Amino acid sequence: ETVLTQSPGTLSLSPGERATLSCRASQSVSSSYLAWYQQKPGQAPRLLIYGASSRATGIPDRFSGSGSGTDFTLTISRLEPEDFAVYYCHQYGSSPRTFGPGTKVDIK
Amino acid sequence: EVQLVESGGGLVQPGGSLRISCVASGFTFSSSWLTWVRQAPGKGLEWVANIRQDGSEIYYVDSVKGRFAISRDNAKNSLYLQMNSLRVEDTAVYYCARSRGYYDFWGQGTLVTVSS
Numbered sequence: 001e002t003v004l005t006q007s008p009g010t011l012s013l014s015p016g017e018r019a020t021l022s023c024r025a026s027q028s029v030s031s032s033y034l035a036w037y038q039q040k041p042g043q044a045p046r047l048l049i050y051g052a053s054s055r056a057t058g059i060p061d062r063f064s065g066s067g068s069g070t071d072f073t074l075t076i077s078r079l080e081p082e083d084f085a086v087y088y089c090h091q092y093g094s095s096p097r098t099f100g101p102g103t104k105v106d107i108k
Numbered sequence: 109e110v111q112l113v114e115s116g117g118g119l120v121q122p123g124g125s126l127r128i129s130c131v132a133s134g135f136t137f138s139s140s141w142l143t144w145v146r147q148a149p150g151k152g153l154e155w156v157a158n159i160r161q162d163g164s165e166i167y168y169v170d171s172v173k174g175r176f177a178i179s180r181d182n183a184k185n186s187l188y189l190q191m192n193s194l195r196v197e198d199t200a201v202y203y204c205a206r207s208r209g210y211y212d213f214w215g216q217g218t219l220v221t222v223s224s
Contacts, residue, residue, distance in 0.1 A: 035211075045153065045203075051210075090211075092209040097158075099155070
């Protein structure tokens with residue numbers, strides 16, 4: 001099983017600041033089959049990034065993904081008030097599919 | 109507009125059974141892999157099961173193998189999860205989602221509570 005570790009656990013930032021979230025896999029994620037989701041309280045997750053760096057439909061370009069192998073990054077270039085949420089990475093290159101434990105981005 | 113709507117959640121005793129459903133619209137259901145993902149209260153996301161377009165391939169996370177069964181009815185645009193021998197640790201919100209490997213559309217979830 002591919003274990004995903006996300007850091008930091010919580011990121012406290014102000015609107016307008018840059019957020020950098022890390023996702024590290026216990027083994028190489030094949031073909032960069034790595035996705036990122038955003039989840040707000042009481043809501044379902046929303047797909048942001050797939051294939052490590054491709055933005056999903058309707059996702060603003062302040063969200064970007066990068067990385068390969070075992071190290072991946074989600075960057076939010078300038079935080080908007082609606083971006084404060086929990087972010088999960090997800091690998092779908094091997095079975096079982098696994099998620100990271102999440103990074104909470106909250107308002108400083 | 110793509111919509112996935114889950115139903116059937118509720119309170120069940122340990123050892124009991126429950127079937128939850130998901131009705132989809134706005135995309136070609138019969139051409140899509142589908143998945144169930146769950147989230148225990150205050151916890152992260154856990155993939156539960158996947159089913160191929162025609163039901164010919166099915167996969168489960170180890171913790172539910174032999175207890176849960178995923179199925180679909182393409183004529184009704186519906187996905188199901190039959191849950192037997194439920195345990196307290198199965199308590200979670202269960203989401204259905206369309207799968208392209210990644211999960212691009214999600215339902216709002218249905219809460220399953222296993223408690224005596």
